[in-house]
Amino acid sequence: MNKNRFSFALIMVGAFLSVLNQTLMSTALPGIMRAFHITTAQGQWLNNGYLLINALMIPTTAYLIKRFTTRQLYLTASLIFIVGSLIGAIATVYPVLIVGRMIQALGAGIVIPLVNVVVMMSTKPTERGAAMGVVGLALNLAPVLGPTVSGVILVKLSWRYLFGLTLPLMLLDALLAWRFLKDVGEQRQQPLDRKGLVLSGLGLALALYSFSNVGETAFLSFKGIVPLVVGAVLLAWFVKCQWTRDYPLLNLHVFRYRQFNLPLIINMLLMVTMYGNSVIIPVLVQNVFHRSAVISGLTLLPGSVLTAIISPLSGRFYDRYNFRRMVISGLCIDMTGSLLLSSTGPGASIGFVILGQTIRQLGLVLVLIPIQTHAWSMLPTPMIPDGVAVYNTLRQVAASFGTALLVAIISITASGQFHWSMNSQLVGIKFSYLSSTLMVGICVILGLQLHKSYAEPIATEHYATPDPSEKKVTPGVRGLTSHFK
Structure with a gap:
């Protein structure tokens, strides 16, 4: 350090x-x-x-x-x-x-x-x-x-x-x-999950918009409840996608x-x-x-x-x-x-x-x-x-x-x-x-x-980001299923 x-x-x-x-x-x-x-x-x-x-x-x-x-x-x-x-x-x-x-x-x-x-x-x-x-x-x-x-x-x-x-x-x-700034760590090639970025962005923005209107309108009004519901659905979709996506x-x-x-x-x-x-x-x-x-x-x-x-x-x-x-x-x-x-x-x-x-x-x-x-x-x-x-x-x-x-x-x-x-x-x-x-x-x-209660040691390669050219590989999740069974 x-x-x-x-x-x-x-x-x-x-x-x-x-x-x-x-x-x-x-x-x-x-x-x-x-x-x-x-x-x-x-x-x-x-x-x-x-x-x-x-x-x-x-x-x-x-x-x-x-x-x-x-x-x-x-x-x-x-x-x-x-x-x-x-x-x-x-x-x-x-x-x-x-x-x-x-x-x-x-x-x-x-x-x-x-x-x-x-x-x-x-x-x-x-x-x-x-x-x-x-x-x-x-x-x-x-x-x-x-x-x-x-x-x-x-x-x-x-x-x-x-x-x-x-x-x-x-x-x-x-x-x-x-x-003067020096680099720390190593770089890896990994595609950006654009779908996840869009879902999380829209979901959070709509939910916050709903809460920000509470002071001006009734919470159960159209302006209050609809953005919250839509935002919650998008965030739930985001969570589902992230849990199973190859590159979350x-x-x-x-x-x-x-x-x-x-x-x-x-x-x-x-x-x-x-x-x-x-x-x-x-x-x-x-x-x-x-x-x-x-x-x-x-x-x-x-x-x-x-x-x-x-x-x-x-x-x-x-x-x-x-x-x-x-x-x-x-x-x-x-x-x-x-x-x-x-x-x-x-x-x-x-x-x-x-x-x-x-x-x-x-x-x-x-x-x-x-x-x-x-x-x-x-x-x-x-x-x-x-x-x-x-x-x-x-x-x-x-x-x-x-x-x-x-x-x-x-x-x-x-x-x-x-x-x-x-x-x-x-x-x-x-x-x-x-x-x-x-x-x-x-x-x-x-x-x-x-x-x-520190996490049990898991092989580093289980968490390594794979080469994008590899097929059907989940980065950051490989080995996790067996570890938690």
């Missing part, structure tokens, strides 16, 4: 900037809504559109990482991200702004899983926790740091400068990568490993609460307490500092200590913070919100890195790229749907159909945090079943 340290650092910087963009716009959302005269449900597409494109791109990374060199893949992704930043910075109408964000997400969807695969494939199993802790410093710090940085910038400058912040940094990183876009046989599935479900539930919170906090501080954007950004700062300090340590703890106890402890801390925030009243202080948010972030950072490292370590090494792709895809999908769900709770509550003794948006926020508490409680139950 030492010889690839600088290459790893370059990719990690790109991953940090990519994840930063997922929440950088959260604090600016109220201002953007006023500038373009859009609703909250429309405005959330700044985040949901970004997360959705990430989710669509990540499944292809298992194929791309095998097909292209690390250098080719990273430079291409960086260039796409830079183009998207330029479009967003000069956008004069809201649809163009969304297009810029989605182009950014195309590049980010490649970079984020790339850094994970490089680390997992370049380190020993006993050192993966420490290495992933360093990655976690970037991937877990960025989502909570984004609103804080955004709030500071928006005090004096326009939201357009948020694109200008990441653009030169990514450009500099790409130039350094062009000069995603090797779904990773789901045969229980100790991969449990962390995956826990992570998805936590992503719902984490990314939904990045939208809830600005609404609470700015619309309910009528404080400035910088205050809403600074509300997340203590949690950001804790994340920076503890992320590397939590990875090392996975290598050295009983990680199940640490995961359960972190989840209980997260529940405590969520319950505190659910009790927020009209007269609550900003300090109370900061306390609840900081407690939540402390719990999350103790959980996210260990369960992620655990999930991938439980797979045979040749299946790690597929495991990373599946894990990150569902992580992003959960973040997209979770944000839509929690925003919908606030929108429905504030729609005027209910009469409360306090601000209707505040009531919706309280319900959102109670929902988050329930989801974390489910995670505790699942966390009790975690244990280190």
